[in-house]
Amino acid sequence: MLTHFAWMTASGQLIAASSSDEGSRGFGLVFLLSGFIFYAAIYLRYRNVDKRHKHESETESAMFNMQETNDFVVSKTGLTNSKIAGANNNVVRGARRKFF
Amino acid sequence: MPTDDVEPEAQPATSTEDAPNVFRTDDGAQDGLAKCARCGATEISLNVATGNLRCGFCRFEWATDNAIEAFNLNGDISKLSGILVGSGSSDIVPSTEEILTFKCSACGAEVVIDTNNSTQARCHWCRNTLSMNQQVPNGAVPDMILPFTVEKSTAVEKIASFVGKRKFFAHPKFRAEFNAENVMGVYLPYMVVDINAHARMTGEGEHQTRSYTVKVGDKQEQRYDADLFNVVREFDIQVNDLTVESSSDRLDQNTSQNSNNIINTIMPFDVENSVRYDSNYLAGFTSERRDSNLDQLSPIAHTQAEDITRHRVNDSLAFYDRGVRWTAEEVDVRGQRWVSAYLPVWLYSYQQRNSSGKTFLHYVAVNARTGETMGSVPLHQSKLLLVAGVVQLVGTVIGLVLVAVGI
Ligand SMILES: [Zn+2]
Numbered sequence: 001m002l003t004h005f006a007w008m009t010a011s012g013q014l015i016a017a018s019s020s021d022e023g024s025r026g027f028g029l030v031f032l033l034s035g036f037i038f039y040a041a042i043y044l045r046y047r048n049v050d051k052r053h054k055h056e057s058e059t060e061s062a063m064f065n066m067q068e069t070n071d072f073v074v075s076k077t078g079l080t081n082s083k084i085a086g087a088n089n090n091v092v093r094g095a096r097r098k099f100f
Numbered sequence: 101m102p103t104d105d106v107e108p109e110a111q112p113a114t115s116t117e118d119a120p121n122v123f124r125t126d127d128g129a130q131d132g133l134a135k136c137a138r139c140g141a142t143e144i145s146l147n148v149a150t151g152n153l154r155c156g157f158c159r160f161e162w163a164t165d166n167a168i169e170a171f172n173l174n175g176d177i178s179k180l181s182g183i184l185v186g187s188g189s190s191d192i193v194p195s196t197e198e199i200l201t202f203k204c205s206a207c208g209a210e211v212v213i214d215t216n217n218s219t220q221a222r223c224h225w226c227r228n229t230l231s232m233n234q235q236v237p238n239g240a241v242p243d244m245i246l247p248f249t250v251e252k253s254t255a256v257e258k259i260a261s262f263v264g265k266r267k268f269f270a271h272p273k274f275r276a277e278f279n280a281e282n283v284m285g286v287y288l289p290y291m292v293v294d295i296n297a298h299a300r301m302t303g304e305g306e307h308q309t310r311s312y313t314v315k316v317g318d319k320q321e322q323r324y325d326a327d328l329f330n331v332v333r334e335f336d337i338q339v340n341d342l343t344v345e346s347s348s349d350r351l352d353q354n355t356s357q358n359s360n361n362i363i364n365t366i367m368p369f370d371v372e373n374s375v376r377y378d379s380n381y382l383a384g385f386t387s388e389r390r391d392s393n394l395d396q397l398s399p400i401a402h403t404q405a406e407d408i409t410r411h412r413v414n415d416s417l418a419f420y421d422r423g424v425r426w427t428a429e430e431v432d433v434r435g436q437r438w439v440s441a442y443l444p445v446w447l448y449s450y451q452q453r454n455s456s457g458k459t460f461l462h463y464v465a466v467n468a469r470t471g472e473t474m475g476s477v478p479l480h481q482s483k484l485l486l487v488a489g490v491v492q493l494v495g496t497v498i499g500l501v502l503v504a505v506g507i
């Protein structure tokens with residue numbers, strides 16, 4: 001069982017590596033990984049180990065008495081990342097599904 | 101609102117977790133013979149087509165009270181304070197016997213009910229059905245129950261179709277043995293929680309002002325300009341019907357050891373349509389007993405409530421298109437209401453046995469209210485590896501050519 005996970009993790013990392021790779025060379029890399037990608041896709045489709053109840057969005061909730069503060073700090077230029085460093089406004093900590 | 105200086109708050113000596121306030125949910129519940137109001141028969145079961153109880157003899161049908169109304173669970177969540185618990189959700193007493201002896205009120209014989217597996221039994225002498233609705237502190241009788249409304253035939257179709265789309269790489273033994281008719285109707289135990297909380301979240305957010313490319317060497321690279329803000333959000337939040345598994349078996353969702361995540365995935369249920377518990381709803385179905393208490397379930401429920409809060413507050417963060425980094429999240433739970441429920445699931449299970457003798461239980465589960473279906477199908481590893489290998493081989497050739505040509 002472990003070997004599959006190791007393989008999938010490896011392919012996941014490689015996919016991540018290839019997608020961050022700019023432009024044309026990534027296209028060739030996808031082919032070089034096609035076996036790993038195929039394995040991972042079939043594994044997930046049959047075993048669905050990645051699925052869980054999305055409690056964070058599927059549970060009914062309501063907010064009241066909202067007080068907002070938005071204080072400008074600084075303008076930054078020439079950033080290489082498209083997202084703020086350490087963005088965590090979408091993290092989920094209460095998922096009990098243990099995967100990877 | 102100006103951001104106050106963060107002052108070290110003098111916490112009131114951790115308020116000795118005020119004991120839960122228990123409200124009775126089995127008032128008036130009677131054990132023993134439950135009779136049809138029209139003909140007096142005790143052959144009572146759920147009519148899945150209508151969600152009502154039906155007499156097996158005269159076909160008379162009736163509905164049990166909606167639990168939400170009966171227990172006044174619709175009450176304003178914002179008024180919740182402290183911990184409110186349905187009597188069927190209170191702590192399990194470890195010593196409670198799972199075998200209860202009843203006196204049949206029709207013929208006087210003594211009948212045994214094993215509450216581990218069911219809360220119903222038939223009298224051996226007069227064939228009357230005896231049922232237990234009063235709560236024994238062993239988790240066998242919940243506060244409310246959500247009746248099956250998806251028929252078995254529908255569940256069989258859904259399971260067959262789910263597996264049918266996953267036949268090619270399925271394990272040959274599974275393919276040979278699969279029969280969707282073997283699905284079982286199971287009431288699984290859950291806790292349904294309402295939470296009234298106050299949240300204060302502090303952090304930093306970035307808003308993109310410009311996106312452009314620059315030349316680095318002979319390559320183009322993407323660059324961004326952005327404004328950084330200090331962000332604070334303070335609000336009240338009310339979470340309605342957060343649902344968590346309450347049997348320790350189902351709580352364990354380690355996907356390398358079980359496929360409980362499959363059953364977890366088919367949530368949510370329309371728990372607002374639950375009725376007061378009546379064991380006649382169990383006739384023809386099996387049930388699993390709750391074996392976890394508030395102590396064990398509170399941390400999970402609160403963590404999930406924080407997830408809901410974090411997710412929800414994104415509604416007010418649309419401006420921060422580069423995301424927000426929270427440095428402090430305080431979710432202060434002021435009130436919570438816990439109710440235990442049996443929720444209906446059609447379950448197809450398949451025990452896979454490895455050559456090494458290890459077993460793994462696969463599930464295909466159907467939410468018996470919404471029809472949502474999810475499953476785990478055992479793989480034919482060698483076949484998958486073989487095909488993946490061929491794909492890899494072909495891919496490598498094409499990939500090498502592409503890289504060589506420089507596409
Ligand atoms: Zn009748």
Ligand SMILES: [Zn+2]
Binds near residue numbers: 206208209224227
């Ligand atoms: Zn009897």
